[in-house]
Amino acid sequence: MKISENIRAVKAKIATAAKDAERDPVSVSLLAVSKTIAEEKILEAIKAGQNKFGENRVQEVERKWPALREAGASVELHLIGALQTNKTRTAVALFDVIETLDRLKLAYALAREMDRLDRRIPCFIQVNTGEESQKSGVLPNEADSFIDQCLHELDLPVAGLMCIPPANEERSLHFALLRKIAARNGLPLLSMGMSADYECAIAFGATHVRVGRAIFGERIS
Numbered sequence: 001m002k003i004s005e006n007i008r009a010v011k012a013k014i015a016t017a018a019k020d021a022e023r024d025p026v027s028v029s030l031l032a033v034s035k036t037i038a039e040e041k042i043l044e045a046i047k048a049g050q051n052k053f054g055e056n057r058v059q060e061v062e063r064k065w066p067a068l069r070e071a072g073a074s075v076e077l078h079l080i081g082a083l084q085t086n087k088t089r090t091a092v093a094l095f096d097v098i099e100t101l102d103r104l105k106l107a108y109a110l111a112r113e114m115d116r117l118d119r120r121i122p123c124f125i126q127v128n129t130g131e132e133s134q135k136s137g138v139l140p141n142e143a144d145s146f147i148d149q150c151l152h153e154l155d156l157p158v159a160g161l162m163c164i165p166p167a168n169e170e171r172s173l174h175f176a177l178l179r180k181i182a183a184r185n186g187l188p189l190l191s192m193g194m195s196a197d198y199e200c201a202i203a204f205g206a207t208h209v210r211v212g213r214a215i216f217g218e219r220i221s
């Protein structure tokens with residue numbers, strides 16, 4: 001299927017899932033996850049009207065996106081992969097939203113570079129809802145104090161929470177947990193749901209769904 005048709009199909013499913021949850025479909029943003037995807041395909045998505053994208057590696061974005069940004073003037077680019085502290089300055093310059101704020105050292109680095117570049121970009125705090133040792137994110141029982149520190153000590157523009165649930169667990173428990181932590185901390189945005197489960201995530205309040213394979217097909221690498 002063509003990329004434009006895939007986008008249309010995903011958007012239709014988003015609209016249905018939102019209506020089923022008695023939500024306004026415009027309250028759900030579709031992020032096209034274009035990691036490992038070649039520029040021509042991304043350009044096809046931009047031409048089909050897609051204007052929010054997710055990438056997971058700073059270096060790949062430095063390579064691919066300068067030219068793509070010229071093609072898609074209004075593109076909003078989200079970082080959805082782990083950020084090394086020494087790449088913070090580049091990331092603040094390149095991305096429009098950072099979804100993977102996951103530790104205090106990075107919070108300090110982001111605050112410093114946003115000040116230095118005079119560019120305050122919204123952040124999501126990644127929560128390791130499954131408490132998996134190999135996964136990034138703050139632990140659920142540490143989330144409240146981390147959020148408070150980011151907002152009130154570092155004055156970071158934290159807008160929401162993000163999670164990647166464990167592969168083999170009931171997703172709804174993780175989505176519900178993320179929603180609960182966001183609600184009690186007054187954070188309006190929730191980035192959750194991927195190709196396999198974005199409709200479920202919308203039922204649990206996702207405001208941003210991150211969809212790769214359902215738009216661009218299976219990734220090679």
Ligand SMILES: *Cc1c(COP(=O)(O)O)cnc(C)c1O
Nearest residue numbers: 033056080194195210211212213
């Ligand atoms: C790759 C990736 C996605 C997209 O996954 P698909 O299964 O291709 O939809 C979403 N979120 C994150 C953090 C990812 O790394």
